[in-house]
Amino acid sequence: MENTETEKRPLDFIRQIIAGDLSSGKHEQSVTRFPPEPNGFLHIGHAKSICLNFGVAVENGGICNLRFDDTNPSKEDIAYVDSIKEDVKWLGFDWGKQVHYASDYFDKLYELAILLIKKNKAFVCELSPEQMREYRGTLTTPGKDSPYRNRSVAENLEMFEAMKKGDFAEGSHVLRAKIDMASPNLNLRDPIIYRILKATHHRTGDQWQIYPMYDYTHCLSDMLEGVTHSLCTLEFQDHRPLYNWVLETLETPCHPRQIEFSRLNLTYTVMSKRKLLQMVEGNYVSGWDDPRMLTLSGLRRRGYTPASIRNFCATIGIGKSDSRISMGVLENEIRSDLNVHAERRMCVLDPVKVIIDNYPDDLIEEVVGKNHPQNPDKGVRSLPFSKELYIERNDFMEEPPKKYHRLGPDREVRLRYGYLVQYVSHVKDESSGEILEIHCTYDPESKGGSAPDGRKVKGTIHWVSAAKGLPVTINMYDRLFKVEDPEADKDIDFLDQLNPDSQVVLSHAIAEPSLAEMKPGDNIQFERQGYFCLDTVAPTKDGKLVFNRTVTLRDSWEKRK
């Protein structure tokens, strides 16, 4: 008992509040919601919110609705709702019987707006956008009342009806809440709650000419769904008084509590949908699902697993301070998941030929490799071994430093699961300095890689048979930006800080033949290189399999150099 208690991660402040409301009897069940606007793809920042909202439901036996906040038809699209549903499902969460839409509540919202007018708490305003800005005042000076603020209830009702019917031009009239133009909180200076938009909505078509604004819609949607805790990000803190005003003024039977937490930022990337859209539209990336994008679809294609993302969200926690998490934390989560689940294979990324002089010319032997070093249940596979092989170009050095324990003049190394080989000579192109081939002899007694006499061979390198190897293409992905915070300097366009080497295509890589059996999306570790997955969008190109590098292995050798 005590052990499980102390080993558990302490509850974050939001879960503490919810646990308190449940134990005090304020609520019998928690109801949360994940409310994306269908105007872009979900990214890792949304995953934090999804894991929080759906996580709370799972942990407390509560409910979490998936609700599309679709109140702005000019920016939204059905394609986005489809991708969002797919991503939430992929992450491992279940929204139950139905998906909710703010647009489902348009009728109800309209009725409530009429009620607001009848309570003399809303009015139709004809100020132009420019005038509206002037009347709003500034951060330090109060605004002034709109000249239309004291229209009669009857006239407001009539004009709002006319707005709905489409009698007015877009931008000419709005419905405003009547609160306080002198409020130090700008959100309370008679905020607009309905505007005219002559756009076709992806669900309601041309049924409406007026659309409710976020502040008015969100709290009422929460209320209508019986949400108990409405969790959102910090920038909405100033909106909370308005959220509460609407519910109080309308005297709604249910009043959800809005609680804010800080949004996720990661080093070497940007998180706003607007900027991601900009990269997509400007062709800086191949699309929303480009493996370098921190969108869920990009991460999925990169080879990240749902569990790794859920674990990431759990380890960063929920708080209220502005933060920027190192990309290394995310990478660590996928490494630890894949270390356990991904089978191992060998693939030479940048090949250089090795010829084993004393090996029979036409012999091809089969050697046995473990699919996982720590998990025998993953089984074994056989690997063809032949006279000519490929090894990694950087696994040979003409003048190796002391600590380098790979191949070099007079050195012996182990070809993993193969044989121990001894360097004999090498051939190089004198003009370019490129190593053309390396000659070795093998110890026939060392099959499998063990030294018959127990001699110590420090280096073990991977290899692929030249005769049986499978040519593949590899996308080597790296961080998208050159700097930790691409948005830090306001004078520099974030697009100018893109990392030009974020994608390097290796078209001469050679993999062991068993890779031919892989299916798109399969995760694999190429020993000594990293984790890769067979691309899902274009698994083959020019007849060759295409692998995406998810993340490198930790490399303490590379680090000490």
Place this chain on the structure above:
RNA sequence: UGGGGCGUCGCCAAGCGGUAAGGCACCGGGUUUUGAUCCCGGCAUUCGUAGGUUCGAUCCCUGCCGCCCCAGCCA
């Protein structure tokens, strides 16, 4: 210069008046046919800062400093 927030180890983050959890990173050491994994050990006399209250403060109060958000008919 108005209002709303935030400030605990390099990065996150517990702590809720009784004398600084944990993770990542980092540094040592061990095992290892992946320089991977795994294992062991180290890593804040100090909680933005200055005062105050208290037997006792990271936790309460006050001032100061720093950072973030707000003037869309976006969400």
